[in-house]
Amino acid sequence: MGVSAEKYQESLDFLFGRLNYERMGSSKYSTKDFKLGRMRELLKLLGNPQASLATIHIAGTKGKGSTSAMIAEMLTAAGYRTGLFTSPHVTNYRERILIDGCQIEPEQLVELVTEIAQAVELMDHGPGKMSPTFFELTTALAWMYFRQQQVDYAVMEVGLGGRLDSTNICEPLATVITNISYDHTALLGNTIEQITGEKAGIIKTGVPVISAVTQPEAIAVLEAISDEKQAPLYLMDREFFWEPVNGNGKNDPLSKDSLEQDGIPLQKIHVKTPWSLINDMPVNLLGTHQAINAALALTLVDYIRHQEVCIENDQMRTGMRRLKWPARIEVVRKNPMVIIDTAHNGASINALVNTLQESLSQPNRMLIFAATRDKDVREMLEILLPHFSKVILTQYLSNPRRVSVDELFELTRSIQQETGNVSDVIVAASPADAWLRAKESATSELLICVTGSFFIAAEMRELLLGSTDGVLLTESC
Numbered sequence: 001m002g003v004s005a006e007k008y009q010e011s012l013d014f015l016f017g018r019l020n021y022e023r024m025g026s027s028k029y030s031t032k033d034f035k036l037g038r039m040r041e042l043l044k045l046l047g048n049p050q051a052s053l054a055t056i057h058i059a060g061t062k063g064k065g066s067t068s069a070m071i072a073e074m075l076t077a078a079g080y081r082t083g084l085f086t087s088p089h090v091t092n093y094r095e096r097i098l099i100d101g102c103q104i105e106p107e108q109l110v111e112l113v114t115e116i117a118q119a120v121e122l123m124d125h126g127p128g129k130m131s132p133t134f135f136e137l138t139t140a141l142a143w144m145y146f147r148q149q150q151v152d153y154a155v156m157e158v159g160l161g162g163r164l165d166s167t168n169i170c171e172p173l174a175t176v177i178t179n180i181s182y183d184h185t186a187l188l189g190n191t192i193e194q195i196t197g198e199k200a201g202i203i204k205t206g207v208p209v210i211s212a213v214t215q216p217e218a219i220a221v222l223e224a225i226s227d228e229k230q231a232p233l234y235l236m237d238r239e240f241f242w243e244p245v246n247g248n249g250k251n252d253p254l255s256k257d258s259l260e261q262d263g264i265p266l267q268k269i270h271v272k273t274p275w276s277l278i279n280d281m282p283v284n285l286l287g288t289h290q291a292i293n294a295a296l297a298l299t300l301v302d303y304i305r306h307q308e309v310c311i312e313n314d315q316m317r318t319g320m321r322r323l324k325w326p327a328r329i330e331v332v333r334k335n336p337m338v339i340i341d342t343a344h345n346g347a348s349i350n351a352l353v354n355t356l357q358e359s360l361s362q363p364n365r366m367l368i369f370a371a372t373r374d375k376d377v378r379e380m381l382e383i384l385l386p387h388f389s390k391v392i393l394t395q396y397l398s399n400p401r402r403v404s405v406d407e408l409f410e411l412t413r414s415i416q417q418e419t420g421n422v423s424d425v426i427v428a429a430s431p432a433d434a435w436l437r438a439k440e441s442a443t444s445e446l447l448i449c450v451t452g453s454f455f456i457a458a459e460m461r462e463l464l465l466g467s468t469d470g471v472l473l474t475e476s477c
Contacts (some may be wrong), residue, residue, distance in 0.1 A: 002106075002107060002198060003106050003107040003110050004046070007110050008106045008109070008110055008280055010110075011109055011110045011113040012093060012115075013139065014113055015093070015113065015134055015137055015141075015463060016134060016207035017262050017474065018131070018133055018134040018137060019131070019133045019134060020465060035132070035164075036164060036166070036168065036169060037128070038123075038130040038131075038132060038136065039132070039136050039139070039140075039169050040169055041123060041130055042119060042123060042132050042136060042137075042140055042261060043140060043143070043169055044065070045119035045122060045123070046115070046116065046119055046140055046143075046144060048434070049140070049143040049144045049146070049147040049148075050143045050145055050147075050154075050170045051171075053083075053146055053147060053151065053153075053154040053170070054152065054153050054154065054173050055142065055153075055154045055155075055156055055170045055171070055172040055173065056068075056071060056153060056154070056155045056156065056172060056173065056174055056175075056176070056300065057156050057158070057167065057168075057170060057174075057175045057176070057202050058071075058155070058156065058157050058158065058175070058176040058177075058178070059158040059161070059175070059176070059177050059178070059199045059202050060158075060163040060176070060178025060179050060180070060199060060212075061178070061179055061180055061181045061182075061195070061199070061293070061345070061347065061350070062157060062178065062181065062289070062345070062347055062348045063178040063179060063212075063289060063290075063293045063296075064157050064176075064178050065086045065157055065325070065328075066243060066285060066293045066328055067176060067178050067293040067296050067297050068084060068086055068156075068157040068327055069084065069086070069323060069325045070153050070293065070294055070297035070298075070320060070323060071155050071176075071297045071300055071301060072084040072098070072153075072155045073099075073319035073320065073322065073323045074100070074297065074298075074301045074311070074315070074316045074319035074320065075153050075301065075304075075311075075319070076100045076154075076319060077150070077211070077315045077316070077318040077319030077322070078100060078311040078312070078315040078316070078319070078445075079311070080152040080153055081099065081149070081150065081151045081152045081153075082099065082100055082152060082153045082154075083097075083098065083099050083145070083146035083149070083150060083151040083153070083154040083155065084097075084098040084099075084101075084144065084155045084157075085097060085098075085139070085142040085154070085155070085156045085157060085167070086098075086157045087135070087138070087157065087159050088110060088454060089458075089460060090326050090327050090457070090458045090461060090462075091458060091462050094106070094109065096138060096141045096142070097109075097138075097141065097145055099145075099146070099149055099151060102276070104145055108145065108148075108476045112141055112144050112145060112148075113141065115144070116137055116140060116141060116144070120132055120137070120355075122353075122380075125138050128198050133166075135159050135166055136166045137200075139156075139166040139167055140166075141158075142154075142156070156170065156172075158199075158202065161198040161199065161201075162177075162198055162199045162200065162201040162202040163198050163200075163201020163202070164198075164201070165195070165201075165202075168201065168202055171204060171207075172202075172204060172207055173207070173304070173307075174207060174208050174209075174210065174300055174303055174304070175202050175203060175204070175207055175208070175209050175231075176209075176210050176211065176296055176297075176300055176424070177199050177200065177202070177209065177210075177211040177212075177213060177222070178212055178293065178296060179212050179213055179214070179292075179347070180195055180196050180199060180210070180213050180215060180218045181195075181345065181346070181347035181348075182195070182345065182346065182347070182376070191217075192215050192217050192218050193217050193218070193220075193221050195218075196213070196217075196218040196221040196222060197221055197225070198274055200221060200222055200226075203222075203225050203226060203229050203231050204229065204231065205229045205230060205231065206207060206229070206232060207229075207231050208232040208233075208234065208303060209222065209226055209231050209232070209233045209234065210234045210240070210292075210296060210300050210303065211233070211234070211235055211236065211296075212236040212292050212295070212298050213236075213294050214237070219235065222235075229305060232244060234273075234274065234299065234303075236292070236295065236296070239273075239274050240271065240272060240273045240274065240295065240299045241271070241272045241286050241295075242269050242270065242271045242272075242291065242292070242294075242295035243269065243270050244267065244268070244269055244291065245268035245270060245280060246383070252261070255435070260329065264281075266284055267283040267284070267285075267286075267291055267294075267321045267433040268280050268281060268282055268283065268292070269281050269283060269294060269295065271288070271294075271295050271298045271299065271302075273298070273299045273302045273303070275302055275303070275306045276302050276306075276311060278298055278302065278316070279313075279321055280317070280320045281294065281298060281316065281317060282311065282317060282320050283320060284320070284321060284323060284359075285323065285325060285328055285329065286329040286331075286355050286359050287329055287351055287352075287354070287355035287357070287358070287359070288351075288354060288358065289354075290328070290329075294320065298316065301316060311393055320405040326340075326453070326461060327340050327341065327457040327458065327461055328341060328342060329340050329341045329352060329355055330461075331345060332464050332465055333464060334440045335392050335444050336443060336444060336445075336446040336447065336448055337360070337362060337446075337447045337448070338342075338447075338448045338449075338450070338464065339356075339360075339447065339448070339449045339450065339451075340449075340450045340451070340460055340461050340464075341449070341450070341451045341457060342451070342453070342454045342457045342458050343380075343452070344371070344372060344375055344380075344451075344452060344453050344454060345375060345376065345379075345452045346376060346379040346380060346383065349379075349380045349383045349384060349451070350383060350394075352449070352451060353383060353384065353387055356387065356447070356449065357387075360447060362445060362446065363445075364389060364443070364446050364447065365387060365388045365389060365390075365446070365447045365448075365449060366388060366389070366390045366391075366392065366438055366441070366442075366446060366447070366448045366449070367384055367387075367388040367391045367392065367423075367448075367451070368392045368394060368431075368434045368435075368438060368448065368449070368450040368451075368452075368456070368460065369381070369384065369388070369392070369393055369394070369408070369451060369452040370393070370394045370395050370396050370402065370403070370408075370431075370453055370455070370456035371402075371403045371408065371453050371456075372399075372402065372403065372451050372452075372453045372454075372455065373401050373403055373453045374400045374401070375453075377408070377411060377452075378411060378415065379447045380413055380452060381411065382419070383414055384451075385412070385415060385416070385419070385421045385423050386419075386421060386423075388423055388449070389422045389423060389424065390423065390425075390426075390441065391412065391423050391424065391425045391426070392426055392428055392434045392438060393405050393408040393409055393412060393425065393426070393428070394427070394428040394429070394430060394431055394433065394434040394456070395408075395429070395430070395456075396431060396453060396455040396456045396458075396459050396460065397430060397431070398455055398458070398459060399455045401455075402453075402455070405427045405428070405429060406427075408427075409425065409427050412425050413425070429461045431456065431460050431463055432463060434460075435460070435463060439445070457466060
């Protein structure tokens with residue numbers, strides 16, 4: 001069975017034609033625009049597909065996508081049909097909705113959008129004119145698809161915040177909160193306590209919470225809400241622990257004893273949960289932050305199997321070993337080495353820099369940087385500049401939220417004057433131009449790092465790899 005390219009494009013046009021906050025600066029909307037009542041009405045018209053699904057719900061400032069993907073891959077490797085919903089996508093909308101690592105097929109998407117359109121028609125013209133947004137429709141589409149395909153588990157990543165996110169219309173079997181840092185402060189608040197409160201809005205009565213949050217003020221908020229909801233709370237370094245294999249502690253670089261080809265390190269960790277000791281788990285995503293994400297994912301899966309679900313350690317290892325998660329400190333070329341990462345706030349930029357220091361040895365480094373409005377671009381550049389001898393400032397083309405290269409150049413020069421940084425800075429009008437400039441001085445000893453925004457990561461990845469939709473989580477489908 002197939003579907004015409006025209007029909008498929010019509011379905012995408014219908015979805016992307018809705019109000020889409022991913023393409024708007026946060027100054028143009030507020031929390032008042034996020035209405036769970038609207039999402040509840042949409043799901044009611046669609047037969048409440050989420051109600052019959054065993055859902056795992058994941059929020060956090062960073063790492064929630066990687067953690068979600070790890071959980072899904074382990075459950076798939078254990079033989080359970082597993083849906084995964086994440087956002088945004090890198091090169092193809094269908095990346096957002098996967099079952100066992102395979103994207104929703106175009107004909108299935110068209111079929112479900114046709115059904116959704118009928119509900120949207122009723123809501124657009126009904127009492128209150130509660131017109132659903134792009135993300136609400138995408139979330140509903142995922143739940144419809146997962147119900148239709150009778151998945152055993154639905155792993156749902158929060159889009160923004162938690163409390164008012166459209167994924168929060170579910171009764172999960174467990175929730176995960178990865179970490180808390182400053183991002184989307186105009187919407188979520190400008191203190192750790194306020195941001196934690198928004199993320200913790202996914203906590204449900206009696207449903208266990210597993211978290212890697214470390215700040216005392218954030219932990220206090222989690223404890224208060226968990227106590228109120230009578231939800232068991234499992235915190236890293238309190239109820240579960242991890243350590244690198246052959247390492248002396250978390251403050252040491254992760255073990256480099258076991259290397260993949262071309263000198264790219266393969267991490268391994270031990271994890272002690274409240275129920276098991278899980279040894280020698282591979283983590284083939286780079287960075288200590290990914291080891292923490294892996295510890296979270298392993299603890300969650302161990303909790304599930306503690307509920308008399310059959311999942312073997314070797315199956316968990318298989319899932320962790322075969323995980324692919326694009327544009328998360330991803331090596332896309334090796335001569336010269338090119339790293340693409342979606343880091344777009346201070347915490348994730350710090351994680352990127354630490355990973356480059358820990359895991360990759362090239363001292364000669366070049367940065368390709370673009371950024372999004374409403375982000376703390378100065379903070380990101382202040383962290384990045386000391387670690388790169390050459391900086392190419394550019395702008396992505398796919399989204400109007402970009403910061404222009406002229407603005408980036410002025411900001412970078414200001415930082416250099418204040419700090420004495422002497423990195424060579426040039427500008428390029430587009431990702432393609434930036435890549436041409438990078439190649440002019442590329443040698444085998446050079447490391448090129450692309451970061452600053454999800455959108456520059458996506459555009460540069462597509463430029464270098466072409467259409468890579470078929471290779472995302474697993475080798476093949």
